[in-house]
Amino acid sequence: xxxxxxxxxxxxxxxxVAGAASLLRASIARADDDSSALAQDAFIRGVPxxxxxxxxxxxxxxxxxxxxxxxxxxxxTPAPHAAGPNIDTLYGxxxxxxxxxxxxxxxxxxxxxxxxxxxxxxxxxxxxxxxSRATGTKAGAYAVTAPGWKGALPAGDTxxxxxxxxxxxxxxxxxAGRSDLAAARAIHASYTTGSLAAWPTGRTSGVARTDSINxxxxxxxxxxxxxxxxxxxxxxx
Numbered sequence: 001x002x003x004x005x006x007x008x009x010x011x012x013x014x015x016x017v018a019g020a021a022s023l024l025r026a027s028i029a030r031a032d033d034d035s036s037a038l039a040q041d042a043f044i045r046g047v048p049x050x051x052x053x054x055x056x057x058x059x060x061x062x063x064x065x066x067x068x069x070x071x072x073x074x075x076x077t078p079a080p081h082a083a084g085p086n087i088d089t090l091y092g093x094x095x096x097x098x099x100x101x102x103x104x105x106x107x108x109x110x111x112x113x114x115x116x117x118x119x120x121x122x123x124x125x126x127x128x129x130x131x132s133r134a135t136g137t138k139a140g141a142y143a144v145t146a147p148g149w150k151g152a153l154p155a156g157d158t159x160x161x162x163x164x165x166x167x168x169x170x171x172x173x174x175x176a177g178r179s180d181l182a183a184a185r186a187i188h189a190s191y192t193t194g195s196l197a198a199w200p201t202g203r204t205s206g207v208a209r210t211d212s213i214n215x216x217x218x219x220x221x222x223x224x225x226x227x228x229x230x231x232x233x234x235x236x237x
Contacts, residue, residue: 048122048123048124049122049123051124052122052123052124052166052168053122055168055215056095056166056168058215059095059215062211062215064095064209064212064215066094066095066096066097067094067095067096067097067100067103067193067194067195067204068094068193068204068206068207069092069093069094069169069171069191069192069193069204069205069206069207070092070093070094070206070207070209070212071090071091071092071171071188071189071191071206071207071208071209071212072090072091072092072208072209072210072211072212072213073090073185073188073189073208073210074090074210075087075088075089075090075175075181076089076091076213085213088174088175088176088177089172089173089174089175090171090172090173090175090184090185090188091170091171091172091212091213092170092171092188092191092206092212092213093168093169093170093171093212094168094169094171094193094206095166095167095168095169096144096162096166096167096168096169096193097165097166098144098145098146098149098162098165098166098167099146099165099166100195101195101196101197102143102144102145102146102149102151102195102196103143103144103193103194103195103196104141104142104143104144104157104193104194104195104196104199104200105117105130105141105142105144105169105191105192105193106139106140106141106142106191106192106193106194106200106203107130107131107139107140107142107190107191108139108187108190109137109138109139110132110137110187111137113132113173113174113176113184113187114131114132114133114172114173114174115131115132115171115172115173115174115187116129116130116131116132116133116134116171116172117129117130117131117169117170117171117172117191118169118170118172119144119160119162119167119168119169119170120167120168120169120170121162121163121164121166121167122164122166122167122168123163123164125163127160127162127163128142128144128160128162130142130160131172135158140156140158141154141156141157141158141199141200142157142158142159142160143157143158143159143160143196143199144160144162144167144169145159145160145161145162146162146164146165147161147162147163147164147165149161151196153196154199154200157199171188171191173187173188188206189205189206189208190206191206192204192205192206193206
């Protein structure tokens with residue numbers, strides 16, 4: 001992917017800036033610590049933020065906007081670039097922008113089928129699951145809120161506080177063989193998003209997009225991270 005053809009210096013700078021910002025308080029407290037170790041910590045802390053930004057930009061360039069589920073209606077083949085998709089699962093995702101307000105994910109009642117919507121923050125950490133194993137099989141509405149958000153939710157809605165203002169929601173719907181594909185697709189297409197401000201009338205249905213899985217987070221060989229010895233060498237002397 002040409003979007004990943006960044007130089008080592010560009011990536012190191014971006015990761016260092018992102019990591020340094022998140023580690024500012026810690027760095028003040030440990031000002032006497034070894035600067036090389038601090039540079040490594042900042043890099044490690046910053047890499048996920050930079051990658052998340054790149055992945056969301058890839059989605060945007062592919063025409064996949066925020067706050068909408070993009071759902072692949074087909075089972076995986078060797079063609080997708082995403083890492084390790086199962087061949088018995090339908091996938092999808094949504095980038096949620098909580099800076100514009102909480103986003104409500106709604107799911108129908110789903111019985112006798114595994115399904116999940118996994119939420120990850122911009123550090124790549126999972127912080128919530130919606131689905132048969134985590135929240136049960138009943139229909140539900142889940143309001144994903146930005147850090148520091150305060151407000152009231154409609155009766156029956158469940159709050160999911162997010163650690164960051166942007167969230168990647170990954171969708172998985174299990175398919176029990178080819179004969180089950182049509183039924184699984186119907187469920188897969190039933191997940192919705194929507195602004196809390198317009199809830200419950202302002203629901204956005206998922207968009208079927210065969211190639212959507214190709215803009216899921218993928219780390220291919222065309223994009224190289226600088227090794228830690230280079231990061232250490234970037235520390236001030």
